[in-house]
Amino acid sequence: MNFSCPACQQRLTHNETGFDCPNCERHFAHIASCPDCHQPLQVLKACGAVDYFCQHGDGLISKKRVEFIPDLTSQ
Template sequence: MENLCPDCGQALMWESGVYVCNPCDNTFIKQGYCNTCSAQLERLQACGSTSYFCHECNELTSRSTANIVFEAKKRCLKDTVFPSARSHHRIVD
Protein backbone atom coordinates (compact mmCIF):
# COMPACT_ATOMS: atom_id res chain seq x y z
CA MET A 1 0.00 0.00 0.00
CA GLU A 2 1.48 3.33 -1.06
CA ASN A 3 1.35 6.23 1.40
CA LEU A 4 -0.08 9.32 -0.29
CA CYS A 5 0.04 12.95 0.81
CA PRO A 6 -3.36 14.05 2.20
CA ASP A 7 -2.85 17.51 0.65
CA CYS A 8 -1.67 16.85 -2.92
CA GLY A 9 -2.01 13.07 -3.41
CA GLN A 10 1.66 12.49 -4.31
CA ALA A 11 3.64 9.61 -2.84
CA LEU A 12 5.23 10.26 0.56
CA MET A 13 8.89 9.42 1.19
CA TRP A 14 10.08 7.88 4.48
CA GLU A 15 12.94 9.99 5.90
CA SER A 16 14.37 10.05 9.42
CA GLY A 17 11.28 8.58 11.08
CA VAL A 18 8.66 10.76 9.36
CA TYR A 19 6.85 10.88 6.02
CA VAL A 20 7.89 13.75 3.74
CA CYS A 21 6.03 15.20 0.76
CA ASN A 22 8.59 16.90 -1.46
CA PRO A 23 6.08 18.73 -3.74
CA CYS A 24 4.23 20.24 -0.73
CA ASP A 25 7.31 20.56 1.50
CA ASN A 26 5.27 19.08 4.37
CA THR A 27 6.17 16.50 6.99
CA PHE A 28 3.64 13.97 8.33
CA ILE A 29 3.34 11.30 11.00
CA LYS A 30 1.17 8.23 10.52
CA GLN A 31 -1.33 7.91 13.36
CA GLY A 32 -4.03 5.36 14.17
CA TYR A 33 -7.37 6.08 15.84
CA CYS A 34 -9.97 3.70 17.27
CA ASN A 35 -13.09 3.23 15.12
CA THR A 36 -15.19 2.67 18.26
CA CYS A 37 -14.20 5.58 20.53
CA SER A 38 -11.87 7.72 18.32
CA ALA A 39 -9.03 7.54 20.87
CA GLN A 40 -5.43 7.57 19.68
CA LEU A 41 -4.08 4.02 19.33
CA GLU A 42 -0.76 2.61 20.49
CA ARG A 43 1.09 0.91 17.64
CA LEU A 44 2.41 -2.59 18.34
CA GLN A 45 4.85 -4.26 15.95
CA ALA A 46 6.17 -7.81 16.21
CA CYS A 47 7.35 -10.44 13.75
CA GLY A 48 6.51 -8.30 10.72
CA SER A 49 2.88 -7.58 11.62
CA THR A 50 1.38 -4.37 12.97
CA SER A 51 -1.52 -4.16 15.41
CA TYR A 52 -2.93 -1.32 17.46
CA PHE A 53 -4.12 -1.18 21.07
CA CYS A 54 -6.86 1.15 22.34
CA HIS A 55 -6.35 2.10 25.98
CA GLU A 56 -9.91 3.50 26.21
CA CYS A 57 -11.67 0.35 24.94
CA ASN A 58 -8.92 -1.94 26.28
CA GLU A 59 -8.93 -3.86 22.98
CA LEU A 60 -6.45 -4.93 20.36
CA THR A 61 -7.33 -3.65 16.87
CA SER A 62 -5.96 -4.85 13.54
CA ARG A 63 -4.40 -2.45 11.07
CA SER A 64 -7.29 -3.04 8.65
CA THR A 65 -9.93 -1.91 11.17
CA ALA A 66 -8.01 1.06 12.65
CA ASN A 67 -8.60 4.53 11.25
CA ILE A 68 -5.13 5.44 9.89
CA VAL A 69 -4.44 9.09 9.03
CA PHE A 70 -1.44 11.24 8.17
CA GLU A 71 -1.16 14.25 10.45
CA ALA A 72 1.06 17.24 9.81
CA LYS A 73 4.09 17.09 12.07
CA LYS A 74 4.35 20.13 14.30
CA ARG A 75 7.54 22.06 13.79
CA CYS A 76 9.76 22.50 16.80
CA LEU A 77 10.94 25.98 17.74
CA LYS A 78 14.52 24.73 17.85
CA ASP A 79 14.23 24.05 14.11
CA THR A 80 13.10 27.63 13.42
CA VAL A 81 15.73 30.12 12.32
CA PHE A 82 15.25 33.56 13.82
CA PRO A 83 17.13 36.64 12.63
CA SER A 84 19.88 37.55 15.05
CA ALA A 85 19.07 40.34 17.45
CA ARG A 86 21.46 43.24 17.29
CA SER A 87 22.27 45.00 20.48
CA HIS A 88 21.67 48.72 20.49
CA HIS A 89 23.45 49.19 23.80
CA ARG A 90 27.04 50.14 24.08
CA ILE A 91 29.07 49.23 27.13
CA VAL A 92 31.22 52.08 28.37
CA ASP A 93 34.06 51.51 30.85
Protein backbone atom coordinates in the same frame (compact mmCIF):
# COMPACT_ATOMS: atom_id res chain seq x y z
CA MET B 1 -12.13 10.63 5.70
CA ASN B 2 -10.26 13.36 3.86
CA PHE B 3 -7.57 15.66 5.15
CA SER B 4 -6.21 18.86 3.69
CA CYS B 5 -2.65 20.07 3.49
CA PRO B 6 -2.13 22.81 6.12
CA ALA B 7 0.05 24.76 3.70
CA CYS B 8 -1.93 24.68 0.44
CA GLN B 9 -5.30 23.06 1.35
CA GLN B 10 -4.93 20.33 -1.28
CA ARG B 11 -6.35 16.97 -0.34
CA LEU B 12 -3.72 14.69 1.15
CA THR B 13 -3.20 11.19 -0.23
CA HIS B 14 -2.57 8.30 2.16
CA ASN B 15 -0.23 5.35 1.75
CA GLU B 16 1.67 2.87 3.90
CA THR B 17 4.17 5.43 5.11
CA GLY B 18 1.84 8.31 5.88
CA PHE B 19 0.18 11.20 4.09
CA ASP B 20 1.53 13.12 1.12
CA CYS B 21 0.46 16.40 -0.44
CA PRO B 22 0.43 15.97 -4.24
CA ASN B 23 0.74 19.72 -4.71
CA CYS B 24 3.61 20.88 -2.49
CA GLU B 25 5.07 17.40 -1.85
CA ARG B 26 5.05 17.66 1.90
CA HIS B 27 5.01 14.37 3.75
CA PHE B 28 3.32 13.77 7.08
CA ALA B 29 3.57 10.79 9.39
CA HIS B 30 0.28 9.17 10.32
CA ILE B 31 -1.23 8.38 13.67
CA ALA B 32 -3.34 5.25 14.14
CA SER B 33 -6.70 6.11 15.64
CA CYS B 34 -9.42 3.85 17.09
CA PRO B 35 -12.51 3.59 14.82
CA ASP B 36 -14.72 3.23 17.88
CA CYS B 37 -13.53 5.85 20.37
CA HIS B 38 -11.24 7.91 18.08
CA GLN B 39 -8.38 7.91 20.56
CA PRO B 40 -4.80 7.21 19.39
CA LEU B 41 -4.01 3.49 19.32
CA GLN B 42 -1.00 1.86 20.90
CA VAL B 43 1.13 0.31 18.14
CA LEU B 44 2.50 -3.12 19.08
CA LYS B 45 5.28 -4.45 16.88
CA ALA B 46 6.10 -8.14 17.18
CA CYS B 47 7.87 -10.51 14.80
CA GLY B 48 7.44 -8.22 11.81
CA ALA B 49 3.70 -7.87 12.40
CA VAL B 50 2.05 -4.76 13.69
CA ASP B 51 -0.94 -4.84 15.99
CA TYR B 52 -3.04 -1.92 17.09
CA PHE B 53 -4.40 -1.84 20.59
CA CYS B 54 -6.98 0.51 22.06
CA GLN B 55 -6.23 1.37 25.65
CA HIS B 56 -9.71 2.75 26.13
CA GLY B 57 -11.59 -0.54 26.22
CA ASP B 58 -11.84 -1.62 22.59
CA GLY B 59 -8.90 -4.04 22.70
CA LEU B 60 -7.06 -5.18 19.59
CA ILE B 61 -8.15 -3.38 16.42
CA SER B 62 -7.78 -5.07 13.04
CA LYS B 63 -5.52 -3.13 10.70
CA LYS B 64 -8.40 -2.90 8.23
CA ARG B 65 -10.44 -0.95 10.76
CA VAL B 66 -7.71 1.41 11.95
CA GLU B 67 -8.28 5.04 11.03
CA PHE B 68 -5.14 6.88 10.08
CA ILE B 69 -4.95 10.59 10.68
CA PRO B 70 -2.08 12.85 9.55
CA ASP B 71 0.33 14.13 12.17
CA LEU B 72 0.51 17.68 10.88
CA THR B 73 3.38 18.55 13.22
CA SER B 74 5.64 15.85 11.71
CA GLN B 75 6.55 17.38 8.35
